[in-house]
Amino acid sequence: MATTEEKINTEQTGNEIEGHEIEDEAIDDVKLTEEELKELEKIIEENKGQRGVLINVLHKAQKILGYLPREIQVRVARGLDIPFSKVYSVVSFYSLFSTNPRGKYTIEVCTGTACYVKGAEDILKKLKNELEIEPGETTDDKLFTLETTRCVGACGMAPVVIIGDDAHGRLTVEDVPKLLEQYQ
Numbered sequence: 001m002a003t004t005e006e007k008i009n010t011e012q013t014g015n016e017i018e019g020h021e022i023e024d025e026a027i028d029d030v031k032l033t034e035e036e037l038k039e040l041e042k043i044i045e046e047n048k049g050q051r052g053v054l055i056n057v058l059h060k061a062q063k064i065l066g067y068l069p070r071e072i073q074v075r076v077a078r079g080l081d082i083p084f085s086k087v088y089s090v091v092s093f094y095s096l097f098s099t100n101p102r103g104k105y106t107i108e109v110c111t112g113t114a115c116y117v118k119g120a121e122d123i124l125k126k127l128k129n130e131l132e133i134e135p136g137e138t139t140d141d142k143l144f145t146l147e148t149t150r151c152v153g154a155c156g157m158a159p160v161v162i163i164g165d166d167a168h169g170r171l172t173v174e175d176v177p178k179l180l181e182q183y184q
């Protein structure tokens, strides 16, 4: 049975998405350092010529900068010798891939029912005010990306906020500034 990646590939084969054909001039939004470039080339080299490796390659490539700017997508397409449209489709399809810069820490505010009832909305509002960003955005200093999430399975600790790998529970609005300080 065809994998999702293969299905997406099949749908897009020979059907370049308008405005996203590979062009030399296109590789100018982000400049990778020599070291980052080497790392990317190594990832591509290790997977070249194999089938069904695109998601894995993109996953590893995303770790280089924390997201997948156009330059990386184009280089992956060229390196694996596949149309840019395939890479673009896979990146757009999977939520685990981001085309925007991410902060060092992702703050996930649980907005599931238990957390909502215990004041998640107020916590989110306070976070938005403190960080001056909306969910989906990253602070200018690239420290935090704010997100909302569904129940994370810790309802007993509601309201819950996850920062990086840490879960913080039973939070109040007053706790928020101190919480952020821990990561600055």
Ligand code: FES
Pocket: 110, 111, 112, 113, 114, 115, 116, 150, 151, 152, 153, 154, 155, 156, 158, 159, 160
């Ligand atoms: S609703 Fe937030 S942890 Fe379950």
